[in-house]
Amino acid sequence: MSLLLHLILYLLLLTVVIGDILRPRFYSETCPDAESIVRREMKKAMIKEARSVASVMRFQFHDCFVNGCDASLLLDDTPNMIGEKLSLSNIDSLRSYEVVDDIKEALEKACPATVSCADIIIMASRDAVALTGGPDWEVTLGRKDSLTASQQDSDDVMPSPRANATYLIDLFKRFDLSVKDMVALSGSHSIGQGRCFSIMFRLYNQSGSGKPDPALEPDYKNKLNKLCPLGGDENVTGDLDATPLVFDNQYFKDLVSGRGFLNSDQTLYTTQETREYVKLFSEDQDEFFKAFEEGMVKMGDLQSGRDGEIRFNCRVANRRPIDVLLES
Incomplete structure (x- = not known):
């Protein structure tokens, strides 16, 4: 009985609130090397596969927009829960979950049951940007990990590649993110790749016309036609901008020249309300970096207010004390 009580108390400690207010250097006393460990592991991942850091960076977007930044995205399915990995915007799209697993393992060795x-x-998202040439900023920390995840919640929020600028403006507004925030954060596509699946309609049937998107620059369209032919493998990937391994403002320069890979990207330039920011960022990389940093910090502040925990394994929710009682 004594052992059971100790176990219950331990689990209760893991599920208490770890901080209502996020703050810089949250782990300065409990795990002082936390941020350096994360960056070290991200460097290792980038050396192993350059594309992986771009994939990890997108986790912040796909996690924070769905019930706040709570790592619900990382939870594997269980017999009683279909998680977010199978949602329409994530399945066959998000990858490199193993990078987060490696980071978590390294942190657990250094500071068990401490870093969410x-x-x-x-x-890791901040480090992905910094390690590829982008801005480096101080992150606020102290989040809890979700106890559950929902495929439906993700489907209800995350946009498809067919989304246009107007839809994205409305979506970001729901999270108190401005038009400028949205355009700057779309610059996350400065690094990484996208699948042919995401652009087939642009190339061959834009808006049901049976024709390509007229906004596509002709030479770029021909390049994409060769990469993504009708009837071809739609899991083939193409670069999201002309410098996919470097975080810079080339993405916005590409939009100005009609070389945006995704429909949701190119409409940022063809839509009046967002065009001015595309032009600004294409001409001034420092302005883009500043706005991107501000947007990432604001997005990182999104919280659900739900109960949480510190997970031992990012893919599996810890058992709650009630589970132990029911099994005893």
Whole structure:
């Protein structure tokens, strides 16, 4: 009985609130090397596969927009729960979950049951940008990990590649993110790749016309036609901008020249309300970096207010004390 009580108390400690207010250097006393460990592991991942850091950076977007930044995205399915990995915007799209697993393993060795998976996503996303030439900023930490996840919640929020600028403006507004925030954060596509699946309609049937998107620059369209032919493998990937391994403002320069890979990207330039910011960022990389940093910090502040925990494994929710009682 004594052992059971100790176990219950231990689990209760893991599920208490770890901080209502996020703050910089949250782990300065409990895990002082946390941020350096995350960056070290991200460097290792980038050396192993350059594309992986771009994939990890997108976790912040796909996690924070769905019930706040709580690492619900990382939870594997269980017999009683279909998680977010199978949602329409994530399945066959998000990848490199193993990078977060490696980071978590390294942190657990250094500071057991201390650093949340939600905070790992925030730190790793920042590091993905910094390590590829983009801005480096101080992150606020102290998030909890979700106890559950929902495919439906993700489907209800995350946009498709067919989304246009107007839809994205409305979506970001729901999270108190401005038009400028939205355009700057779309610059996350400065690094990484996208699948042919995401652009087939642009190339061959834009808006049901049976024709390509007229906004596509002709030479770029021909390049994409060769990469993504009708009847071809739609899992083939193409670069999201002309410098996919470097975080810079080339993405916005490409939009100005009609070389945006995704429909949701190119409409940022063809839509009046967003065009001015595309032009600004295409001409001034420092302005883009500043706005991107501000947007990432604001997005990272999104919280659900739900109960949480510090997960031992980012893919699996810890058992709650009630589970132990029911099994005893």
